[in-house]
Amino acid sequence: xxxxxxxxxxxxxxxxxxxxxxxxxxxxxxxxxxxxxxxxxxxxxxxxxxxxxxxxxxxxxxxxxxxxxxxxxxxxxxxxxxxxxxxxxxxxxxxxxxxxxxxxxxxxxxxxxxxxxxxx
Amino acid sequence: xxxxxxxxxxxxxxxxxxxxxxxxxxxxxxxxxxxxxxxxxxxxxxxxxxxxxxxxxxxxxxxxxxxxxxxxxxxxxxxxxxxxxxxxxxxxxxxxxxxxxxxxxxxxxxxxxxxxxxxxxxxxxxxxxxxxxxxxxxxxxxxxxxxxxxxxxxxxxxxxxxxxxxxxxxxxxxxxxxxxxxxxxxxxxxxxxxxxxxxxxxxxxxxxxxxxxxxxxxxxxxxxxxxxxxxxxxxxxxxxxxxxxxxxxxxxxxxxxxxxxxxxxxxxxxxxxxxxxxxxxxxxxxxxxxxxxxxxxxxxxxxxxxxxxxxxxxxxxxxxxxxxxxxxxxxxxxxxxxxxxxxxxxxxxxxxxxxxxxxxxxxxxxxxxxxxxxxxxxxxxxxxxxxxxxxxxxxxxxxxxxxxxxxxxxxxxxxxxxxxxxxxxxxxxxxxxxxxxxxxxxxxxxxxxxxxxxxxxxxxxxxxxxxxxxxxxxxxxxxxxxxxxxxxxxxxxxxxxxxxxxxxxxxxxxxxxxxxxxxxxxxxxxxxxxxxxxxxxxxxxxxxxxxxxxxxxxx
Numbered sequence: 298x299x300x301x302x303x304x305x306x307x308x309x310x311x312x313x314x315x316x317x318x319x320x321x322x323x324x325x326x327x328x329x330x331x332x333x334x335x336x337x338x339x340x341x342x343x344x345x346x347x348x349x350x351x352x353x354x355x356x357x358x359x360x361x362x363x364x365x366x367x368x369x370x371x372x373x374x375x376x377x378x379x380x381x382x383x384x385x386x387x388x389x390x391x392x393x394x395x396x397x398x399x400x401x402x403x404x405x406x407x408x409x410x411x412x413x414x415x416x417x
Numbered sequence: 418x419x420x421x422x423x424x425x426x427x428x429x430x431x432x433x434x435x436x437x438x439x440x441x442x443x444x445x446x447x448x449x450x451x452x453x454x455x456x457x458x459x460x461x462x463x464x465x466x467x468x469x470x471x472x473x474x475x476x477x478x479x480x481x482x483x484x485x486x487x488x489x490x491x492x493x494x495x496x497x498x499x500x501x502x503x504x505x506x507x508x509x510x511x512x513x514x515x516x517x518x519x520x521x522x523x524x525x526x527x528x529x530x531x532x533x534x535x536x537x538x539x540x541x542x543x544x545x546x547x548x549x550x551x552x553x554x555x556x557x558x559x560x561x562x563x564x565x566x567x568x569x570x571x572x573x574x575x576x577x578x579x580x581x582x583x584x585x586x587x588x589x590x591x592x593x594x595x596x597x598x599x600x601x602x603x604x605x606x607x608x609x610x611x612x613x614x615x616x617x618x619x620x621x622x623x624x625x626x627x628x629x630x631x632x633x634x635x636x637x638x639x640x641x642x643x644x645x646x647x648x649x650x651x652x653x654x655x656x657x658x659x660x661x662x663x664x665x666x667x668x669x670x671x672x673x674x675x676x677x678x679x680x681x682x683x684x685x686x687x688x689x690x691x692x693x694x695x696x697x698x699x700x701x702x703x704x705x706x707x708x709x710x711x712x713x714x715x716x717x718x719x720x721x722x723x724x725x726x727x728x729x730x731x732x733x734x735x736x737x738x739x740x741x742x743x744x745x746x747x748x749x750x751x752x753x754x755x756x757x758x759x760x761x762x763x764x765x766x767x768x769x770x771x772x773x774x775x776x777x778x779x780x781x782x783x784x785x786x787x788x789x790x791x792x793x794x795x796x797x798x799x800x801x802x803x804x805x806x807x808x809x810x811x812x813x814x815x816x817x818x819x820x821x822x823x824x825x826x827x828x829x830x831x832x833x834x835x836x837x838x839x840x841x842x843x844x845x846x847x848x849x850x851x852x853x854x855x856x857x858x859x860x861x862x863x864x865x866x867x868x869x870x871x872x873x874x875x876x877x878x879x880x881x882x883x884x885x886x887x888x889x890x891x892x893x894x895x896x897x898x899x900x901x902x903x904x905x906x907x908x909x910x911x912x913x914x915x916x917x918x919x920x921x922x923x924x925x926x927x928x929x930x931x932x933x934x935x936x937x938x939x940x941x942x943x944x945x946x947x948x949x950x951x952x953x954x955x956x957x958x959x960x961x962x963x964x965x966x967x968x969x970x971x972x
Contacts, residue, residue, distance in 0.1 A: 325543040325544045326453065326543075326544050326546055327453070327500065327542075328500050328503055328504050328507075328541065328542050328551075329503050329541050329542065330542065330543050331540075331541065331542070331543050332543060373541075374507075374540060374541030374542070376494070376507065376510055376537070376541070377494075377497070377503050377506070377507060377541055378494055378495075378497040378502075378503055378506065381497050381498060381499070381502065381503050382503055385499065385500045385503065388454050388456070389453050389454055389500075392453075392454040392456075
């Protein structure tokens with residue numbers, strides 16, 4: 298699946314992979330996120346920390362009718378206010394997608410898949 | 418007089434003045450906010466977070482420095498708002514952890530605490546962005562280590578920490594390009610410095626003046642980048658038009674009737690808009706919400722008491738003036754093009770080919786699913802042009818196209834193409850610079866320049882043109898006449914091409930392959946053509962059409 302845009306010069310197709318990479322990149326810059334998680338955590342049996350470079354993992358781009366929805370599976374740092382971190386991710390992802398590809402996202406859904414307790 | 422030991426009470430007072438100073442300057446910090454999202458709320462968020470921390474500090478027994486910092490950390494965590502608020506809560510969480518057992522602090526303890534804060538804060542982020550509050554915290558904590566080693570007096574020590582925080586803040590534009598572009602320092606870093614300055618002022622026993630260089634929102638919008646940030650949003654995209662802020666002072670009798678529940682109230686408000694903040698204590702509720710109907714939000718608040726300090730701003734107006742748009746100008750409707758071309762195709766590949774040749778609207782349809790007059794009329798409208806040509810590409814559609822052309826407004830003409838190759842050939846004659854009649858003649862003329870061959874299968878036994886065709890066998894049709902038949906599509910194609918191609922006259926053969934065609938067969942056919950007709954140029958496109966494994970165009 299992909300997102301299509303038209304302008305007077307022609308047609309632009311942005312693949313979902315691009316969208317999820319940008320969304321992932323924006324998310325990991327957010328404070329409080331320590332990792333992205335795979336969606337099928339249950340199958341993995343434990344929270345699989347995904348490598349930082351693989352930004353698009355843990356990001357699912359869905360198109361329903363004309364609406365664009367993004368689901369993100371993340372791991373947050375213990376001791377942060379999780380609701381606030383999630384909210385920050387939502388607004389940053391929405392903003393970044395709008396800024397870089399001019400896409401308006403209808404919803405950014407955050408799934409907190411894990412909390413990492415750092416030994417401090 | 419020197420201060421070598423910092424007790425809980427002094428620490429608490431420092432924190433409270435730090436919070437107070439932040440509070441007074443939060444609007445200025447809002448104005449600096451261009452990163453990570455330029456929504457101008459960093460100061461507000463930090464202030465709300467810090468206020469929550471300060472409230473906890475006020476409530477705790479202040480005889481123990483460790484307890485005071487723990488209370489601050491707890492309050493910050495509970496009240497954390499926004500990215501900067503969460504970072505602030507982590508900084509003081511680490512800070513408090515490093516000194517939780519200490520009743521009084523030395524400069525060394527304080528330095529350890531600052532370091533601990535930075536460590537904790539950095540651990541909670543996957544990809545720390547330098548040039549932010551994190552950098553300012555890190556630089557000043559690093560400086561505090563060497564300061565603490567030689568300075569046991571708190572006043573001089575904190576002064577040094579603030580100095581470094583200030584220099585670090587000045588360096589933030591070098592680290593974060595977006596800041597440099599706009600010409601501001603980082604808003605979160607400024608917030609942290611403001612807290613530190615408040616703490617220092619308390620030690621000195623001074624009232625703090627507000628920060629001198631107040632950057633107004635007007636200055637900010639002059640910055641090119643900020644303008645850009647605003648441009649990403651259209652005025653029409655603002656869903657909730659009014660920035661609404663008010664406080665509710667609780668009244669006993671109203672509360673008796675409507676008991677106040679913060680979560681429930683927040684839930685109700687959230688249905689009215691977004692960017693919602695609800696903060697409440699025993700006396701007051703503070704509300705910030707972007708709502709389309711601010712009156713509804715006010716009424717909800719009024720259930721619990723009287724309204725104080727109301728402020729409602731029309732964000733659409735603000736945004737319009739910021740981006741310099743003219744008021745309420747709707748985008749002009751897209752102008753009609755001079756020429757439009759409507760054509761009919763079967764198969765995605767053919768549709769793409771037509772589009773690449775300049776067709777405006779391609780209707781899917783063909784042999785077995787002819788588009789109706791209605792379909793064609795719609796397509797003519799969709800083409801949104803003053804003059805429209807229709808290429809039906811099938812003799813069964815020509816009539817419907819003629820009817821649609823008669824019904825349509827403006828100049829519409831049917832170029833009676835009976836096959837896909839004819840349609841494509843006609844399109845090649847289209848010249849957007851030429852007038853309507855010239856185009857019509859040119860395109861119609863090209864129809865006879867191309868020979869069309871088609872391979873399809875028979876749906877019943879038949880005898881035609883001296884050929885006996887069995888159901889399921891393939892037929893080769895040249896210019897509408899069945900002239901070859903075989904069990905295999907490939908063999909039929911070879912026979913048909915032999916009949917069609919005149920080596921002296923024909924130069925180009927274009928093959929459109931259908932949806933069910935085997936690639937191996939296509940390769941074999943290509944090899945056969947190259948062997949048989951040496952001078953012929955062959956082009957093969959994936960037409961993706963149903964029913965016809967091959968369509969040939971010979972020119």
